[in-house]
Amino acid sequence: MDYDDAYANVPHIPDGESYPPRWAAEAAAFREARATDRxxxxxxxxxxxxxAYDLFRPETAPKGTLVFVHGGYWLRFxxxxxxxxxxxxxxxxxxxxxxxxxxxxDVRIAGITTQVARAIQNIAESEPGPLxxxxxxxxxxxxxxxxxxGLLPIDVTDRITTITPISPVSDLRPLLHTAMNAQFQLTEDTATAESPALMTERLDIPTHIWVGADERPVFLDQARWQADAWSCPLxxxxxxxxFDIIDALKDPVSPLMRDILG
Known part of the structure; x- marks a missing residue:
């Protein structure tokens, strides 16, 4: 297998290069249009x-907080x-x-995991209600x-209602064979330790895994591996x-948003 091609998305998505600038422009317009006090x-x-994180609040008292963590192969965005x-x-x-x-x-993937846990803990301390x-x-x-x-405090995990990985990388071991690993600097041991599909201990939090039917075969595999290992819906x-599977986050009644918020 050519792992670099297998895990490349842009060359296999029509007009793939146009997505990041479009995302950035739409995101900037969204921030510009919203009242600054929210x-x-x-x-x-x-x-x-x-x-650092950005927090957007609704017009009424919040029912809770969705924490959305972006992708980019831990390398960009x-x-x-x-x-x-x-x-x-x-x-x-x-x-x-x-x-x-x-x-x-600049940091290893394990370090990014720790940073995201710290961000979620910080968010939980300032924002009441479910997460x-x-x-x-x-x-x-x-x-x-x-x-x-143990990655998050119990008083935080007790407030997490659902986890929704979208097109996740659940087993990092294949990335050892990509050119990207020159930047990841993964070893067999660290790739195993950072792979959700290989986690032997997990908290009992409802999880729904999403993946696009038209994604690269390896991403369909990655989603299935985690769903099978966790015995959770795929x-x-x-x-x-x-790239376009995340568009459903903009639709309050999409099936994806129903899984995320109930």
Whole structure:
């Protein structure tokens, strides 16, 4: 198998290069259009500039908080690309928090996992009510890791109602064979330790895994591996690929949002 091609999304999605600038533009327009007193932008949770999150609140008292963790192979992007994806949850009366985190090779994937846990703990301390976690691609890996006992305090995990990994990377061992590993610097041991599909101990939190029917075969495999290992539902979204599956986050009544918020 050519692992670099197997795990490449852009070359296999029509007009794939256009998605990141479109995401950034739509996210910026969303932030510009919202009343500033309902946005808390750049809230620090750590000691580097990227360790910060944006928080968007609905017009009424929040029912809870959705934490959305972005993807990008732990190598690219930040919270500023995804603000518009808060639309669906906000329409349902939920706040939405979107953290950034440091990227490889400045930090290892295990370090990113720790940063995301710290972000969620910080969010939980400031925002009352239930929490639900969703993440896309590498973000799907990161929210899945939060279910490991001891990674988050019990008073935080007791408030998490659901976890929704979207197109997650659940077994990191295949990435050892990609050129990206020059930046990840994974070993067999660290890849195993960071793989949700291989986690032997997990908290009992309802999980729904989503993947696009038109995604690369390896992402369908990754989703199935985790769903099988966790004995949790797997939703295969017809007609969706790795980049447009997250569009459903903008629709308050989409099946994806129903899984996330109930």
């Amino acid at each position: 946005n808390d932008l750049g809230v620090s949770y750590g000691d580097t500039p990227r360790q 930040d919270r500023s690309y995804w603000s518009h994806l808060a639309t669906g949850a906000l329409a349902r009366g939920w706040s939405v928090a979107m953290p950034s985190y440091d990227l490889c090779p 639900t976690l969703a993440g896309h691609s590498a973000g799907g890996h990161l929210v899945s890791r939060m279910i490991q006992p 939703r295969i979204d017809k007609g969706r690929h790795h």
